[in-house]
């Protein structure tokens with residue numbers, strides 16, 4: 001179910017395993033995806049897929065100073081290439097691996113389970129039968145059961161691809177996080193922090209996006225737009241042409257699904273977004289082949305194995321004990337970060353990117369084995385200034401927000 005990046009990643013791998021796959025989605029997989037997807041280039045290099053990037057930056061930096069003086073404007077160099085996918089090529093590459101499979105353009109309304117098969121009922125009234133159904137219908141799926149969390153933190157961002165009166169970032173540069181707050185007044189400084197994610201797209205156009213990492217309730221698009229405009233105008237920059245606007249909102253701490261349910265999930269529906277960064281596409285590409293292999297193995301080995309058991313094996317492969325533990329650590333980290341005010345957050349990230357590149361990269365891409373992840377977190381604690389350490393221990397109180 002689905003035709004987003006998660007659905008295409010897992011479908012293509014299932015087809016490659018020689019399974020008999022049916023695909024259903026409300027929108028055709030040929031329709032362009034609405035989001036822009038960014039990724040560290042080395043994540044794609046390790047999968048030999050780097051040619052799917054439309055843009056690639058070598059000059060990748062962040063700003064964690066207060067911005068008021070020379071030192072406050074200092075940039076942190078990441079020394080790692082970052083890229084944006086060519087969405088057309090990305091979709092096409094995945095669809096090519098689906099060997100001509102055609103999608104049923106239907107909206108799933110209900111799913112009925114029995115031991116032998118699952119019945120998927122669509123709003124048209126049509127029914128589809130399968131031994132196993134995989135829900136890749138995104139973060140808001142009503143079909144996947146998970147523990148209740150009344151405080152879902154969401155990443156929110158408002159962005160503009162456009163032309164500006166003067167460059168909002170340096171030529172050929174990608175800015176992961178510009179946290180400099182010197183365009184904010186005292187009241188705004190007490191509000192949940194946000195940063196600028198920005199890049200030079202060439203031909204005189206730029207992408208600038210005001211982003212709130214995670215907040216419950218989420219920061220509104222209006223507030224982010226106001227902040228983006230304040231940030232730009234404090235530098236004397238006006239937007240001259242809007243080519244595209246992006247509204248980004250998705251959950252960062254969606255609880256992991258129950259792993260004993262007969263419906264399997266993949267992607268946003270399976271809580272695969274990295275709780276510390278909000279990234280997911282690299283994980284989809286890394287985890288789909290192994291999940292598809294496991295499903296194929298189980299289905300081919302025993303044609304009579306009940307649906308619930310096939311799904312159970314899928315869940316065990318997707319969310320191994322190791323990955324569940326790592327996810328808990330990331331969730332813990334996110335919870336702490338959400339309690340930081342803007343100055344503490346700047347100080348935290350300044351320290352975080354002082355870690356060796358392989359450590360912060362491994363942390364952000366969820367590629368460090370659990371023991372190493374522990375060590376990196378301890379290392380971070382040991383090099384952090386006292387106020388950040390106290391924050392990490394939950395011993396600082398965020399300044400009261402102005403309502």
Ligand SMILES: Cc1cc2nc3c(=O)[nH]c(=O)nc-3n(C[C@H](O)[C@H](O)[C@H](O)COP(=O)(O)OP(=O)(O)OC[C@H]3O[C@@H](n4cnc5c(N)ncnc54)[C@H](O)[C@@H]3O)c2cc1C
Pocket residue numbers: 001002003004005006007024025026027035036037038039106107108109136137138139246247248249250266267268269273278279280281282
């Ligand atoms: C604006 C934005 C920018 C992002 N940028 C990045 C980024 O740079 N890098 C990154 O790694 N991650 C990014 N993310 C996070 C994450 O990767 C995306 O949210 C991603 O789109 C999730 O993929 P998905 O396939 O799980 O769900 P979706 O992309 O939401 O796709 C869901 C699919 O399911 C279909 N569907 C939904 N309900 C039904 C139904 N009932 N029946 C049938 N079909 C249904 C939809 O039509 C759609 O095809 C971003 C998210 C947003 C919102």
